[in-house]
Amino acid sequence: MTLAHPASRPMPATSPATTGATPPDPAARLVPLRDADHAAVLAEAVRVRASGGIPVVGDERWPAALMAAQVEHAAATLRDLAARDPRAAAEIAWAAFTSGSTSRPRVVLRTEASWRAGHRVAADWLGLSPGEELLVAVHPVSSMAVHAASLCGALGARLRVTARARLSAADLAGPAVLDATPSQLVDALDLLDDGAPSTLRVALIGGDRLPAGARDRAAAHGIRVAHFYGSAEASFVAVDLDGAGLRPLPDVRLRIADGADDAGPAGPNTPDPNTPRARTGLLELRSDQLAAPDDSRLSSGAPRWREDGWLTTGDRATWDPDAGVLEVHGRADDVILTAGATAAAADVEAELAAARDGSGRPVASGVLVVGVPDRRLGERVCAVVEPARGQDPEAALQMLKTAARAGLSPAARPRRWVLVDRLERTGSGKIRRVLPDAALPAATRHAAGRQGHA
Structure with missing residues (x-):
């Protein structure tokens, strides 16, 4: 197993204390791990945790300097927490990374208790028995993968990883549960439609x-879908088990921006007769599953963690406390200002991703919508399209243009279209919000300020 940086190798926990000179360095518990053998990395992470260490799982494709910087980032975050709250720092069990869809992944410190709270609800959704397999389709650097390893350990299930970076037919025979992103689910369904055997x-x-x-x-293949909204900082926030919409978990309290939509104090997610119905804005939350607070900030510069203990997610959402349904619209900073109008990139992406051909098959397997500089309009809506498997690229593009005219306002319709073989993705399988070389000159390739879910 590869260590990220020699200086990051954990020291014996007793060595600083025996001198009596200084308190132990909390970062001495950090154990950096990365390797091309993803199953071995996640198994080692579980062993490190069981021995009292804090696994820091990196990406074997990162340059050594980047891995060392990420480990130091984790160390600095843990030391900062120890300075503020030594007891909280002593309870840290895992150091996970956000997806890094626009920039360097950010470390998130988790206690065992914060993840166990989520394990209990996930166990009910999955019905996973001891000895059964869970297939995790994301790279080990993703917090989803490390969480899956922890979940399997708690349930006595066996963790399985994909044979290659992208799901293959061989991956689907054996596991009972697939833990993945929406794009990876589509990959699995395409394989099943083509006749791949499955035990999912x-x-x-x-x-x-x-x-x-x-x-x-999925139902046509005998697969039940538990679709959840969450993040590296918050784990499971809401779940849709039947297609009727996302509903917050019992321990989760929600509010929109100013706190007016707090689901308490009458009880978790209990309707308040004085609360306005269905408000939209910046989503904030509290729950038993939250990570340790830190001093990180949103792209707007606002603190991610409020002084009252609430987490500001950075997502725009509509919360209807009467109906108990949460609708997440995308990142609050993921908007495009064009010709005096505002277009939400996530809404445009959702409309295009929903496009179907005459046989009902998806037209695109991935869509990235960003604003590109335009002297006259301010920003121009640009759609970068990854055609679905089996679709002719030019025909797919025409179908998407038709879908845009039918379902989007004039301001939200893409004015620039770019076809690519495959959109770049993060370790968690999310589309990385970086424009391909074909879309823009080098000076404006990065979709600055436009973030995907952490």
């Missing part, structure tokens, strides 16, 4: 919106 009965899907028709396609 449940798909635990998070990280983005569920594509239109995916739940029905």
